Amino acid sequence: MKGYTLTFIIILLLIFLLIPFSGWGEGDLTKQKPIELTAMLGNKNGELRFFPHTLSLQTGKLYRLILSNPSSVKHYFSSDGMSRAVYTRKVQVNGKNGKPIAEIKGSIREIEVYPQGTAEWWFVPVKAGTFNDLKCTIAGHAEAGMVGTVTIR
Numbered sequence: 001m002k003g004y005t006l007t008f009i010i011i012l013l014l015i016f017l018l019i020p021f022s023g024w025g026e027g028d029l030t031k032q033k034p035i036e037l038t039a040m041l042g043n044k045n046g047e048l049r050f051f052p053h054t055l056s057l058q059t060g061k062l063y064r065l066i067l068s069n070p071s072s073v074k075h076y077f078s079s080d081g082m083s084r085a086v087y088t089r090k091v092q093v094n095g096k097n098g099k100p101i102a103e104i105k106g107s108i109r110e111i112e113v114y115p116q117g118t119a120e121w122w123f124v125p126v127k128a129g130t131f132n133d134l135k136c137t138i139a140g141h142a143e144a145g146m147v148g149t150v151t152i153r
């Protein structure tokens, strides 16, 4: 009985000692602390622009891109090139109080954000490139200047 207890304690100790070195999350790029970026879709004055309209990203880093829409109309954040060059961990939809109310997993092509809404796109760029196809796909918005560039190095 005593030998059994001692063995059990030793095994427990070994487990606790080995956990920090077991590599949990190592190599899993989506477990990094994210780099936070904010992009505004339009603004309070109704300007049809992305603020900023260029995003500069690096492969292998986890990003938390906060898309907020302070305007009074809905907008899209849409870049085919970027969507094909990143691995999406999740998209998080936040409620009025800023707390998450939904998480969407899987490949994302574009995100629509409603007036006063916020969504967070968590992703890891996996392919370098310059994508000049960032746009809002609402009729007339891209033409009015709601376009941008995403660069991944």
Ligand SMILES: [Cu+2]
Pocket: 048, 074, 075, 076, 136, 137, 138, 141, 146
């Ligand atoms: Cu728009």
